[in-house]
Amino acid sequence: MRRTGGEGDVPEFDPEVFDRAIVAVALTAGPEHRLRYYNDAFRGLFGPRRLGATAAEVYDEPDAGRFVHMLDEVYHDRVARQVTTPRTTEGTTPGAPGRRHFIFSCSPVVSRHGPGVLAVCVDTTAQVEAARQAEEESEERRLTLQRYEALMSAVPQIIWLMKPNWDISELVGGFEKFTGMPWRPKIDSEWLAAVHPHDRTRLLRTWKEASQDTPGFFVCTFRMRTASGEYRHVQSRAAPVVRGGEVVEWVGSSTDVEDQWRNRLRERLLAKVATGTAAGDLAQALGAVADAVVPELTDACAVFMLPSPEVTGAGTALTAVRVASTAKEGLPPLPAPSGQAHPVGPLAQQVIESRRPRLMVFPSGQPPAGALPDVPAHWLRDTRTTSLTLVPILVDSTVVAFACAAGCSDSPPPGPADLALLGEVLHEVREPLRQAMELQRTRQTALTLQRALLTPTPRVPGAELAARYQPASRTAEIGGDWYDALLLPDGSATLTIGDIAGHDLEAATSMSQLRSMLRVIAYDRFRQATPAECLAQLDRVADGLAIAPLVTAVHAHLVPKADGGWHAAWSNAGHPPPLLLPADGPPRYLEGAGPDLPLCVDPTRARTNWHTDLKLGDTLLLFTDGLIEVPGTDLADGMADLAVQAEAAKNAGVTLATLCTRLLAAVTERRDDAAIIGFRPVSVGRPLL
Known part of the structure; x- marks a missing residue:
């Protein structure tokens, strides 16, 4: 339909064509913009509105004034306008769906109601809400990242x-x-x-x-x-x-994580050292230190003991003995400690005098000469050692030992934290070291006493005498083993071998008392006491004075005979039996019916004498159980081995002194002291050495 006017034809349309449109459409007419039409989409977006009412009456929302103003502009200048920025309606009109977002355009039109404005609105609620939600999520992510970055920076x-x-x-x-x-x-x-x-x-x-x-x-x-x-x-x-x-x-x-790692390492090392030093053994304690710090703190570690102040004197060159050493896997093993004392170098001398650790760094495999005592220069060269760290070990403010940590190959020198931890680990060994040194001094005192009492055997006409004593080890050089020989005024002789329970100064002191008392008893021959009577008298005195808890002994009296032989009488107080090596027969043990009770058990019990004759060339051996006790074997096996070794030595024609020495040296796994004394009839005039 068209309408004719002075300015030409103006198109006219029927608004009902928008009834089923998916966009919201509303038509106003006249300068008051009376609402003449709106479709279902408009109703769904804004709710029902009153037809015939002016725009100001229809659109009563707070922000609707701008829309009414746009209607005026379009109506008067006949120029279409559009708004692409979403507008919002709160949807307060009854029947409205609530808060919605939209964009719209206004176009001049002519309808059957006359000139007016056609408003077309597009619902953008979904898009606006999606964009808003995406923006909120983006902002939340931004804030989360900002918080995370702040946390990480802290x-x-x-x-x-x-x-x-x-x-x-x-x-x-x-x-x-x-x-x-x-x-x-x-x-x-x-x-x-x-x-x-x-x-x-x-x-x-x-x-x-x-x-x-x-x-x-x-x-x-x-x-x-x-x-x-x-x-x-x-x-x-x-x-x-x-x-x-x-x-x-x-x-x-x-x-x-340096602090956490070092704390865990400290706990682990100290626990390892504490376990290794619990026994109180000096070599074991120092070995535990070397094992603990390799390879955690260093590639290799050696520990050196200094001589006690009693041993060194003014002007004496300072020496040290390597007592423990460990190298990490992959390095050549360090040679076993030799036990020999070696002069210390200038660096060690400075550490001992200053009582402070010292670090020495040098080209790979080129340490200064004599840098470490008892460590071959070729080992330092082969391992491409680049640093040595010497740390003193103090007991009561005195340097008694020092440890040396070696950095090999491409290992960097230890830092201050490593040195501090190394010193702390070494600090833990001070108490067992103090105890071991005290024990060592006690043992040295007892050994001095013991060896002072184990005097050389007397020269007996018509017989060869020899005796030997061997401590169990360098760290346990004392015990209750003893031997003795006396030449009596009538030309006879006595032999004694004994063993007191214990390996300490008390045992050595008890041994000296018993040995002295038995010498007095045996020498007093006015009563012609037999070996059994001598041991019985000693038993009564030792028990009455509470000298020792338990003592075993063999006491023999040997009397020369006219044919050059000797008559032997002996009594055995719980001791291994004497061994006889006949000149012309196999060896045999003089066991009789078995030994009597040890001393200090029951002094009232009678004791037994046993007798045998010794011909020229026969050998009688008295010994302690340290000579026949081997870990993991039966005592009978040890006695059998001793008889075989003694027979072999006798057949070799060695002197009695050499025979005793060989028998002691044959026991390689000795855990106890060992003593032996031998007697052999010889022709008068034959050399006795």
Whole structure:
């Protein structure tokens, strides 16, 4: 339909064509903009509105004034206008769906109601809400990331992102400050140079295991060189980021864990040292120290004992004995300690005098001459030793020993923290060292007493005498073993062998008392006391005076005969039987019906005498059980072995002194002291040595 006017034809349309349109359409007419039409979409967006009412009456929302103003402008200048920025209606009209968002346009039209304005509105609620939600989520993500970055900045961590091709970037920095090196955007050999040489292979292996096949969580603790040049332990953790079934990157963190690592190491080392030193044995205690610090703190460690002040005098060159040493796996083993004293070098001398640790760094395998006593120069050369650290061990403010830690191959010198921990570990050995030294002094005193009492055998006409004593070890050189021989005024002789329970100064003191008393009893021949009577009298005195808890002994009286032989009478108080080596027959033990009770058990019990004759060339041996007791074997086996060895020595035609020496040397696993005394009839005039 068209309408004719002075300015030409103006198109006229029927608004009902918009009844089923999906956009909201409303028609106003006249200068008052009376609402003449709106479709169902308009009603769904804004709710029902009263037809015939003016725009000001129909659109009563607080912000509707701008819309009414636009209707005026379009109506008068006949120019269409549009608003692309979403507007909002609160939907307070009854039947309205609530708060909605829309954009609209206003166009001049002519309808059957006359000139007016056609308003077309598009519902953008879904788009606006989606955009708002996306914006809120984006803002929340931004805030979350901001909080995470603030949190990461508050902890001593380096956060990094690494691609499968080893490209790496920092998310939270700190690498340059920690290492003193500029951040490198790729993991390469120069980056790995900051990692401790001993940890590089393990770091790469751990990463390979975590990244190959099905990627998993990566965690590795290693040492990195810091800006100060020292090394500190760092723990790196990383998790793979998987997209489309493939790892596209790794997100990780690196944290300084030096303090935690060192605390755990300290606890572990001190526990290990405490276990090793619990027995109180000096060599074991010092060996535990060397074992504990290798390879955690150093590649090799040796411990040296200094002589006691009583041994060294003014002007005496200072020496040391290596008592323990350990080298880490892969290095040539250190030679076993020789037990010999060696002069200490200038560096050790400075450490002993100053009582402070000293570090010596030198070209690989080129230490100064005599740097370490009793450590071959070729070992330092072969292991490419680059540093030696000497740490004194003090007991009551006196340096009694020192430890030497060796850095080999590409190991960097120890830092202050390593030296402090090494000193702390060595501090733990001071108490067992003090106890061992005290015990050693006591044993030395007892040994001096014991050896002073074990006098040389007398020269007996018509007989060869010899005796030997051997302590169990260098750290247990005392006990109750003793031997004795007397030449009596009538030309006869007595032999005694004995063993007192115990290995201490008390046992040695008891031994000296018993030996002296038996000498008096045996020498007093006015009553012609037999060996059994001598032991019985000694038993009564020892028990009455409570001299010893338990004593075994064999006491023999030997009388010369006219044919050059000797008559032997003896009594056995719980001791191993004498061994007879006939000149023309196999060896045999003189056991009789068995030994009597040991001394200090029941002094009222009678004792027994046994008799035999010794011909020229026969050998009678009295010995203590240290000569026949071998760990893990029966005592009868030890007696059998002793008889075989004695027979072999006799057949070799050796002197009695040599025979005794050989029998002592044959026992390689002795745990107890051993003493032996022998008697052999010889022709008068034959040399006795």
